[in-house]
Amino acid sequence: GIQVEQSPPDLILQEGANSTLRCNFSDSVNNLQWFHQNPWGQLINLFYIPSGTKQNGRLSATTVATERYSLLYISSSQTTDSGVYFCAVAPRETSGSRLTFGEGTQLTVNP
């Protein structure tokens, strides 16, 4: 099956700092999503981005499908950004968008 690697596994920031999270995947995809899982377990859908660039407030994401990676940018980080960030992909050859998740990046933003 498709492999999804996220880096770094852990990241500690001071409030106000910027960061970049990376997601590498091993095959062509027709679905790529970034999620933020909060301390209560809720998965917040950040971006649906199988290709291209999108921005939403302090967050932006870029997927370079031909090179099989995606980046999530967090600017001016806040303590509420803490949590686990997951990248999930669905391979192009499958139907039904069965998402495979990476191992996540644990982000801690200190005040």
Place this chain on the structure above:
Amino acid sequence: GAVVSQHPSWVICKSGTSVKIECRSLDFQATTMFWYRQFPKQSLMLMATSNEGSKATYEQGVEKDKFLINHASLTLSTLTVTSAHPEDSSFYICSARGGGQFDSPLHFGNGTRLTVT
């Protein structure tokens, strides 16, 4: 739009009993829903794909007789953990594709935290 509701949000049960978890698409129809399981400090692992009106498809290593899935309508899928044991304690999350389009994002419920004592 594209809201997925999951119930209950948490449940505690005794070993040997069964627990049912519901997943509803509130404002769209979902012919396919997905059930995931997440153990502490780990990622989400797909357990099964739930198909409306037909049998679910289980991932390798997932016992279909233990995790019963019923997708009887276009807005409801249920997961029943039968004869639960402490090792079944986990966070269970369902998802569905919003709008039913192949190239649209998946939306997730808020999850159910199951504790088996």
